Amino acid sequence: MQTQAPPSLRCSKRRRAAVSYVEPDLNDDVLFDSEQQEQGDDENNDDEFGKRQKKRKRAAQPKKQKQQKPFPFQSLPAELRNTIYAMVLTDPRGGVHLIAKSKSHRRIAKHCGPFMIDRPYSSNPLWIAPDGAKWDYSGDYRLSPALLATSKAIYAETAPMLYGQRFIADDGFALMAFLMLLSPERTALLRRVAMNDWVDTRSHSSTNLPAVALLRETAPHIEAFEIRTEMVNRFLSHCYRDRSPIAPVVRLARKIYRDCHPFLYAVMRARGFNAVLEVVQLAEEVWVSLTNGAQRRHQMEMDPPADGEVQRYKGLYADELRRLMTG
DSSP: OOOOOOOOOOOOSSOOOOOOOSOOOOOHHHHHHHHHHHHHHHHHHHHHHSOOOOOOOOOOOOOOOOOOOOOOGGGSOHHHHHHHHHHHHOOTTTSEEEEEEEETTEEEEEEEOTHHHHSTTOOOOEEEOTTSOEEEOSSOOOOOGGGGGSOHHHHHHHHHHHHTSEEEESSHHHHHHHHHTSOHHHHTTOOEEEESOOOOSTTTGGGHHHHHHGGGGGTTTOOEEEEOOOTHHHHHHHOOSOOSTTHHHHHHHHHHHHHHHHHHHHHHHHHOHHHHHHHEEEOHHHHHHHHHHHHHHTTOOOOOOOHHHHHHHHHHHHHHHHHHHHO
16 A cells, blocks of 8 residues: 655745734834834835835935145245245335225225325326336235234234335325224334325324324334425425525424424434434435525526535434424
8 A cells, every 4th residue: 555645835936024923022113113114105005096206315415525734834944934924915116005095984094006106196007116127006916914813923923024114105194094003012013104295284284293193102113204295395485584595494394393293202212312313214305305495595596406505404404303302
């Protein structure tokens, strides 16, 4: 009798996920997973009855940039640093030229080109420097004084270079607007200051005194306060009573004393009276105008003034200024 083999178990070829009948612990993780599963089922049902939804693309995350190290500027040689400072803080056009402007109902000093001061009524941008060099200043030349705010070390290196150069103010308004914004510490760093026009009208003549008085902080170290003006012609025309040749020189000394006496006394207390004569520098055109004016007043021939004649006028000016300050 043949034995029959036991019937083989038939199973479905479809793979099914394993089902576990163990009741899971009702914790937060399981609840969270079940909520996501239910939400996924709802989305699948929507796909069956509606259009197939596109998969949402994930927002591209910005790539992390490599952290760059700051440039070791302070490790550069001192000569190279000074060259960079000179390129961004100094004006190669004979100094920093300043004019008075109004901004938001305030008077400010604006950096300009020399042609706006030396040749205010000319539209030719070609300006000839005192040394004969020709410069085209049709464009702006801007400085970068914000470099001083980088660090204390850079401020200590750049502040004397910025404020130690020559500053040329168009008039007393420009000089006063510039000095009012400077602290006493920065004002003390100034070395050469010039005024291109000495305001002498009745309504504006009082501007010179407060403008020059702001230079008192510079008395111990200032090298030159230049007056570049043709104000001698006014003195010549106003000398009606005294017709002597020295009358314009006396009026010139009195004008300097009247408008600059706070600054003059500060220099004299710090360095003596001889330093006053060295610091306050009048342009050579002033002495030439004095000599020519004296010749014109006395109907003399208009010859070029001799050196001895110019020195005599300078001596008379120094004597009158000394008498006013020490008398």
